[in-house]
Amino acid sequence: MQATRDFSHYVKDLGSGLSHIDLAVEGVSCAGCMSKIERGLSAMPDVTLARVNLTNRRVALEWKEGALDPANFIDRLAELGYKAYPFETASAEAAEDEQSRFLLRCLGVAAFATMNVMMLSVPVWSGNVSDMIPEQRDFFHWLSALIALPAAAYAGRPFFSSALRALRTRNVNMDVPISIGVLLALGMSVVETVYHAEHTYFDAAIMLLTFLLVGRYLDQSMRRRTRAVAGNLAALKAETATKFVGADEILEVPVAAVHPGDIVLLRPGERCAVDGTVVAGRSEVDQSLITGETRYVTADSGTAIYAGSLNMTGTLRVRVSAASEATLLAEITRLLDNALQARSRYVRLADRASRLYAPVVHATALLTVLGWVLAGATWHDAIVTGIAVLIITCPCALGLAIPTVQTVASGAMFKAGVLLNSGDAIERLADVDRIIFDKTGTLTLPDLDVVNGADIPADVFALAGQLALASRHPVAAAVARASAAKLPLAGAIEEPGQGVRGDIGGVELRLGRPSFCGAEQLANDDPDLDPEASHVAFSVGEAKYLFSIRQGLRPDAQAVISALQSRNIMVEILSGDREPAVRAAARALGVQEWRAGVTPADKIARIDELKSQGFKVLMVGDGLNDAPSLAAAHVSMSPISATHLSQATADLVFLGKPLAPVVVAIDFARKALRLMRQNLWLAVGYNLLAVPIAISGVVTPLIAAAAMSGSSVLVMLNALRARRVAQGGF
Template identity: 35%
Template sequence: MTNLQAIGVSCYHCGLPVPSGSEFYAAILGQRRRMCCHGCQAVAESIVDNGLEDYYQHRTELPQTAEELVPEELRQLELYDHPEVQKSFVHDESGDLLEASLILEGITCAACIWLNERHLQQLNGVVSASINYSSHRARVRWDDSKIRLSQILAEIRRLGYHAHPFSAQQQEAVREQRRRQDFRGLAIAGLSAAQVMMVAVAFYAGPEQGLEPATEQLLRWFSLVITVPAMIYSAWPFYQAAWRSIVNRRVGMDVPISLGLITGFIGSVWVTFQGQGTVYYDTLTMLIFFLLATRYLERHAREKSVEAAENLHRLIPPMATRLDANQQPQIVPLHALQAGDTLLVKPGEAIAGDGVVIQGQSQVDEALLTGESRPVAKLPGAYVYAGSVNYESPLQVRVTGLGEQTVIAGIARLLDRAQAEKPRLARIADHVAMYFTSILLVAVVLIGAAWWWIAPERCFEIVLSVLVVSCPCALSLAAPAAFAAAGSHLVGRGVLLTRGHALETLARVTHVVFDKTGTLTMGRPRITATIPYHGYQAGTVLRIAASLEQASEHPLARSFMDMVPAGERAGGVDIRNHPGKGISGEVDGERYFIGNMALNPQLAYPEVAGVEPGSSVVWLSNAQQVVAAFVLADTMRPGVIELIDQLKSRNITVSILSGDTASSVQHFASIAGIGDWRAALTPEGKLTALREMQQRGEVVAMVGDGINDAPVLAGAQVSFAMGSGTQMARASGDIVLLGENLLEIDHAITTGRFTVSIVRQNFTWALVYNALALPFAAAGLIAPWMAAIGMSVSSLIVILNALRLR
């Protein structure tokens, strides 16, 4: 036995004897502890660094096995580093760059958001961290080669918060728990206020109505006992938020509320012990009740604004039917699916992942994704999206995207980004509220000093009234409540706000610029005429053309494949692509050419009569002669003409910037009634034209859908991206139209103007109320109970006015 063993020195972590000469230590619970080896030292330091130091306080016995040396909580965090576990909530952007969707528990105020975001962004390897105050959802992007997700979760835990992967069901459970907790606080405050108010009637009656001093003192003690639950339990969130504001050197509106409550309570307790004077238990309990009721309504309004995004997540079923190698159906959990699996989707079932229909024909409901109420027909080759519901017949779907790789997840990420970004008006309101609160606290000191000199007996009452009546709750709620209600309304119509500034910028729009192809038009040319020659039948030439085009990625190829089912097409042989001209290949033993005249220039091409401007002619030929001509034309989206008329009626200028030919653009512009158009523009040319408009003082809204529209979408003050467009366009757009209804553009502009109007009304009311109430309270004309009612009613008016947007 070594000397150290003889004197009983054991490892603080594992309990085994510390060998002679061992110099391993770890700082635990404020003391330097001995360790038996480097391994125990490393684990102990990891426990401390990850904020799990309480493990040592709460353990009842030393670990008996090697596995027990690491706390279960720490091992659970490390599970989140496993790729299979991350599949359902982590989005792989590129290489080691990952993005996770998390829920944060313990968030009570904006200071909590600020603290978590600031701490995470300082970690080496964390690229960005944004937290949505409405939904308490966090989006964290990090470099997995520098920091692990378990380390990020542990850092959040060290701050006193709890983070776990986002789940719509779990989020609802957390919200329901918080809702019950809020309701308990509200109920306790309401019961306290009701009982204290009944007792206060006797105080108001006074000695004139026979109230004896002994009875009055007894009622003071009774009121104190009833007030304590409200002051300690119901008002606890105010104290927490105020303390965090002070610690983070941010003067929030909970600071004057807490000061008023604590000051009023201490003063009332002092009077109770002295046995004479006025107590304010009725005012305090009433203030707590009204404040909690107002915040309960405000939180309900905020939660409604994020319901649409969470409803999207709830659409995805937890189980799916997968076909195995023998085409036998197997019911498997969602996390067991992989890209490339084949799903059997029965009528009435929701689709578990994005994919392509490989067998079957049916109607699919995509209303919650696109805002379109009518089901969409799905044939083999059509794309389907996770969360959409199959209506009529079974479909076999090959999975292309799951979890965070689905369209639904992309929409949710855009929503999170929009809700995490504060509009300019909301930021102004926050700054004004912060400065107003600071000025209020200074004014309270000055007013208190003045009344102490004028009438000391009234000083306490007036200071309490000023603190309560002037709390800038209504001012802080003026913008967020309105923007949340408007965002919720627009998402329900298939209009997705992806930037925080979008609504207030829409209100100032003076010029709307459209791309043509895929925006004003469907972007999917259709065959409007088939003209066969030399005895060929229309069905035959369509079949030959589709057999060749099925090997092409040209946008026009889809037009032919839509006309001929996959089972009727022949297998093309020796298919060759001729860039800028078309393709050629053998069908049924004969070589054919399909494209423009330059593909087979030695032939004589007939004149095609009646081709409207904007249409294209595609020629099918063999080595000897022209076999057929196909006339293709893009069709205008429904509602374009009505949209242009509505925009013009609002004195908004309308233009087209397109990369298409002048004849095609002019044709569609004349139909739509748009006089200002430019054609054959490169992406740089579009951006230059946009800059010219902006230099003239125009506030431009750009509407586009393609990759070439991404620069101009990003360059406009506000932009709409078509939901059917490219991923790059959607990422560049401030607003995404999930459906095909262009009339929603006009509705969004109208909503933006109405929202800004509501915010201005709320600002005006809040400022006028505070400007009027403060002098009256300072003059001693407003009693504390009147101040409590006035402040709460002011906040309630702001919330109800904002809810008009829904």
């Protein structure tokens, strides 16, 4: 009786008629594996997405809901030569740790064997010059074989098993030429030893494995460090929440059982499991992930709080606005996943080259053997030369050239507050020579603030704050926040579109439009009113006051604009806001080109105009009304504060209140692009130089092993330079 496999528990409903599952896949080690799996799965009917994340060996699959059984994907991967199973964080991390330990054991065995075989080779080399007798030389050769053969059998398993899986499915990957080269070198060495030859190549084979294992272990360690960022985010997610199920009754429930509108209790020391708004209580909260601010934020009634935030002191009641996979933390995690599996045009170029490379390597080695035989060489010498060609032309350096840079750069950009949402965003961002900023919510902070609070008497400000707590209007919320009011005024009544009114000691209080508060004359006649600000009136009996409220510029906006201009990037502002507000912002930031009152269509027209002039335009906007212009630009960015982030069309998203990530992202992108090009040229240049030399017969398998491994390590070390950029200029 055949057991049925039910993977429905792991399937997520994405809406729009699509389903999603993540599969952990064993044996994915190179760009060739990625493209092979993606092609194989994408060819299945009704599959809309198949993307491999080499960093965590995971495959993300999307398909039309109800059209396929998830077990079909596992069967298809088995046909391609890969073992797969539904992804679970704990099991995946355990498997990854075991793989890392296995590679380290293989490396230890190979390195130990290499040192000993090389020590045995020294007397042979010197003995061939000083007339060592054949029996002594044979003894050293057999001793080398006794060390190298079992060591290679164990240390070569990562490559041999991968090559065998590929060949079983009638495919080739980069491990195929490696395995063939190692096995041919070992086999030829055994034959040479049996027939008492002067030279063997045990040292070349085991040294090749050692260098390859060093490269593979370094590659995995680098990817694990980058992936640890995502693991740290996952650790911020609380699995349960304390939900109010009655007026005074609470119950600890899974996050999946919490829905928008519910009230949850957040105690000191707990991480918030939901996005929401504080409705009662006061505390200090660490939400540096979202705001970028390392100091604790005071949270009280009306304060927005996000999943992953750590409550430090008091107890809070939070009204839920989003839970589970709808939270901002979950969205950041998804964006980070996109960054780690982003596929650029350079990655696709390396993928295609790697697919073609293995058969080319085999053909080149075979033609070298036949060519030398036709030229009069012995089969022995021709095969040795063919082995050297096979080893020296292995495409490991080419396969590592681009993915390593992109992995390092995307991880470094996240640490700097930037998430990638598009595969080729790094390359497009590196070309930028013009930036268009939206003003509201981009150059300015998303929250309103009272800018003339110092001019209002403290007791009046406190009364206005209490009255403002009775309203949900954003302007009233700004007054309440600035006044630090804790309790709303009892009996206050909100009149939609006008304001809120209340009574204290028989004196009427009003907060809202100047006409609602009887303060029209004050609003019209005051010459000191801020022309950029919105104005809300407050009346206490016959006394009238005006609050000036506006969005403040991001704290480092001026420095960032200067830094961009110093990089020869022209800056302009396009905003739908009023002309006085845009003019004042442009003047404060030193931006010469600006336009106010523009529509989304106007922004697109301006972007098209600049593109026709040859500019590469970066559009930075909030991702909502700016969505059309974000899509029209050469590349785009949005702040994390943009609501409905999942609907934003931006290629990159930056975290926190500072604007500095815009500059840092450009610097990282430019450096990463340089390193990608350097690595491609290193890989191609190495082969252009090494292949003719190997074909000429002047390179032994030992030198070929050292050269090939050295090229792989070189491109990886070069890729590690993408972790840092110069931070000067702002």
